[in-house]
Amino acid sequence: MQEGADESSWWAPHTPDHWVGPRGDPDRYRVLGTAAAGGEGRLLRGELDLDGNPIPVAIKILHDDQEDLGEWERRWTRQTEILRTVSHPSLVGVREVFVGADPHLRGDPPSTGNRLYLVMNWAAGERLDMWAKGRPAVEVIAVLGALAEAVDYLHSGRGSNGVGVIHRDIKPANVIVSAGRPILVDFGFARFVQGADETVVVYSRSFAAPEVVRGDPPDPSSDRFAFAASAVSVLTGLVPSRSSTPEVSQALADAGVPQALAAHLLATLVADPRLRPPDLAPWYTPVDAAPVPITPPPPEVPTAAAHSPSTVMRSPADP
Incomplete structure (x- = not known):
């Protein structure tokens, strides 16, 4: 490691x-x-x-x-x-x-x-986590919505000759906000959705999906988990892997996040990647949209054993 x-x-x-x-x-x-x-x-x-x-x-x-x-x-x-x-x-x-x-x-x-x-x-601007401090939720959600659309676009392969791309290190520090638009930067760990011969697992502890921390190969679902963890972090100040589902849910409500969007973020943070939603962008609705009941309650957000904002690189065979 x-x-x-x-x-x-x-x-x-x-x-x-x-x-x-x-x-x-x-x-x-x-x-x-x-x-x-x-x-x-x-x-x-x-x-x-x-x-x-x-x-x-x-x-x-x-x-x-x-x-x-x-x-x-x-x-x-x-x-x-x-x-x-x-x-x-x-x-x-x-x-x-x-x-x-x-x-x-x-x-x-x-x-x-x-x-x-x-x-x-070079992307000139301010890191997402720094930019979001003190801003109203509606403004932060608008930027997150644009970022969600970009992540879906990256995974789809529409702009890369039909070959989907996994970023592998989505986190607030890798998003620059420039003139109100988010820019996802640092493709130094990117891999293709198909045909990636992974020998090194890369993740940032605070935002990584549980399967990536275990050493499993990443896929678009693990990118979506990292996005959702980043979104919760900039909207509420909480790191999902350090918090319970009720804590995250209440913090999102306190921040003025619509229930439909909050439910989608929590669903994207479940431990089983097969149960996560297949995309991100369609769920971003205005903050003043009518509340949508969350039924049934979302599964528990996984809690990691150790936490650090740093990026970790290790072989899947490492302990």
């Missing part, structure tokens, strides 16, 4: 005078700083110069195991070809994947230390 990482074991830029890029163009991206760091790797903030126009980008370190770097590159090249076709206003755009040297001074790439990089468009 990997949870957290030693910042000193990797490069952390102090000046904007470092660059990364593929083998044939090692100075393609200027690195402006480290946007995030943790057990899930490093996310760099950078820019791409296009005819004198700096384009902001996010650069994620995907893999640095030299023994199987080639296989990871082939796998991610195939995935990136699909992800680049996804075009949705609430899904961050994926630009390219490449193997390149460590961040370096311009014109001086090191001959060793190759890593696998994923480059995405």
Whole structure:
């Protein structure tokens, strides 16, 4: 299991005078700083110069195991070809994947230390959990509704040549609200619905579905669970895995969430993935909609044994 990482074991830029890029163009991206760091790797903030126009980008370190770097590159090249076709206003755009040297001074790439990089468009805005604080429920629900539609779109394969995509790490920190619109970012752990040969299980403890925590392969249902857990968190301040169903239900009611939507969120948080609703977006109704009785009461929300907001990576065979 990997949870957290030693910042000193990797490069952390102090000046904007470092660059990364593929083998044939090692100075393609200027690195402006480290946007995030943790057990899930490093996310760099950078820019791409296009005819004198700096384009902001996010650069994620995907893999640095030299023994199987080639296989990871082939796998991610195939995935990136699909992800680049996804075009949705609430899904961050994926630009390219490449193997390149460590961040370096311009014109001086090191001959060793190759890593696998994923480059995405930079989403400027505020994290969903920070943006939602103090806002009325009707405003937060509108943003969650747009995000729900984007997650359904991602799973459907409508924008990816018929191949559904699982994000695998939906959480408030991976949603940026920009001009009132949510943008789901960080496709560094994304996998296709069909044909994923999982060797590593990735999850964020506070938002992961129980089957993912057990080490089972993820599927669209586990993404929907993570979405519902994130929605409850930003609407009420509760983490569902730490709370009972009555507590979550009461908190949603206190926040002004319509009963129909509250029932759908609770149903999406059940432990058995086969019992979860097959989609998210159709249930998002205005806060002032007529109340709908919840019958029968929803099953209990599963409670995890341990909790942490960090992302965890482990092999399914790990204890």
